[in-house]
Amino acid sequence: MEMNQRKMSEKRTAFVVVFTFIVMVAELGVGLYSHSMALTADGVHMGSHVLVLGLNWGAYVLVRRLQKKGNDHYDGDKILSLSAWTSGIFLLLMAFFIIGEAVERLRGPHVDIATGQALAVAAVGLVANGICASALHHHHADLNSHAAYLHILSDLLTELGVIIGLVCAMLWDITFIDAAVALIAACVVIRWAWKLLHQTAVALITKQ
Template sequence: MTTAERPEPLDAFRDDRTYLGADHRRNERRTWIVTGICAATLAALVAGGAATRSMALMASGLHMAAHVAALLVAAAAYALARRHAENPAFSFGTGKIGYLAGFANAVVLAVTAVLIGIESIARLLNPAAVDYHGALPIAAGGLLVNLVCIWLLKPTGVSASRNDPQGDLNLSAAHLHLSADAAVSVLALLAIGAGQWLGLGFADPLAGLLAAFLVAQFAWSLLRKAGAALVDINPSPELTAEVRRRLSDEGERVIDLHLWRLGPGHHAVIAVIAAADPKPVATYRARLAGLAGLSHVTVEVRESGEAHGHHHGHAHD
């Protein structure tokens, strides 16, 4: 026998299918503001690096250029996700557009690391005179701007939620770009200081190589996080275990369970339950009510002795 039912939606689960982060509009505004600040800083760094012939400063400027491009991608992703939030063509909403932008930005970071490394090696092999006195205040100014922007884009609210540690990965990617650029700026300052006061000319291109390594590390971390979300790797073993525990509360068997991320702070679950005395689907859905971060639930119930092709009931929301 096959039956199906659809209970009234529970407050814990959503009907709108958008699955955007709770701070989506706020994060979008902040990203556009920081993009403008960084674009102005980029112009100053590139001009200063060219004028002073500092590789460390040019590395900072080169990374800032990639960083501005990354911020533009992040801001555009916010706008695109918001604009198409109600578009039925997106079966599970537009929450993952930010993860796609984060992955793209990780690639930009990786390419930047390679370019900085190549130029730094060239400067080690063919040293060039550096105007340390002129480069120092420019590098310090670049670091100050980075610190201000890092503060502006600090993840808050659901972006830093315990239930979704990755939170708004689009914002995290932009924040990571800023953090990497700040690290490059610190290295530039140290290298310029070593060259000006200690006469260590090799410190400038060496700082460029260290910067390339740090940026590559940031890129790898972001690639792993964004890639995991895009290919639906289980985002929370803890949440999965809690779902399983609740659904098997009265001796039922959870014979199939899938949990994946839909967007910042939003997860979906599909569960198949086998029970000797199956209860209405609404009963099992009610057991999951109150689980933070669980926004879309599909439950199928089977009698323990049923063939795999039959089900007692199913419902989703």
């Protein structure tokens, strides 16, 4: 049963990686062709997802190949937990980066936001992350799959916050809402990341 669940998690994680890669290529291509910096930047952002989620996928591939070779020198569960722990570190770094950007925006002068273009990009990201989150939802056979889901969920939360902030800026010219919502989202992500790091640390140091 555990083997089948792990195989299913690998397939779903692989789908998310490939789908995110396709969205990344599409955004970069259209962004460069249309000279849209917002779309190009989001394409680069999607690239970071491909790298982190690719780590989760790679952990499954490594464990599967070791088991296929009958290699008993490595603990597959520990490998997956280590991958999840690394994802937790990336989640923390992402949250701290968001906090830094939000604080700088709050302390800086009023800026004009190209809300129309930014909303379109945020909507693309929201739909893409929604599809990925749906693929990974309720299929957490281990901490590695749970880490991949949290990474997608954190970005989904961030994209939702961006849309709320942009709508407030467009309708009422309240630009600080964008940064305030980002701060709230970052705090939620930190809580998720800290819990994930605690769970993976326990799994790594506990003797099987």
